Amino acid sequence: VQLQASGGGSVQAGGSLRLSCADSRRTFSNNGVGWFRQAPGKEREFVAAINWRGGDTTYADSVKGRFTISRDQSKNLVYLQMDSLEPEDTAVYYCAVARGSFASTRSASYNYWGQGTQVTVSS
16 A cells, blocks of 8 residues: 555544545655545545645535645645544545646546545544
8 A cells, every 4th residue: 555544533523633644655746635535325525635735725615614634745745634523524534646736626636545544523
């Protein structure tokens, strides 16, 4: 596995987690990166994305104001800071690298997907 999401866990509602996306074999410093999630019995949905420079970000309405995506080019890492977590945020979270350099909400824009990390929020 090259692209890996990590940092998931179990928290109570209102808590925080920070997810990380890393690739040990290739750099994605010139690519947009996105976070998606999939809850049991539901389709995968977009969460957040960031462009190659980190200056452009976009979020799903359901997480806007609570989640923050960022990247550290020097470390080849992308983060998803999740605050004020709600039980509805429970899902497996995946990071993905886009074909292009922009931040995209469309899963079709991403051609490189990593293994996910489980996030469980209890009420």
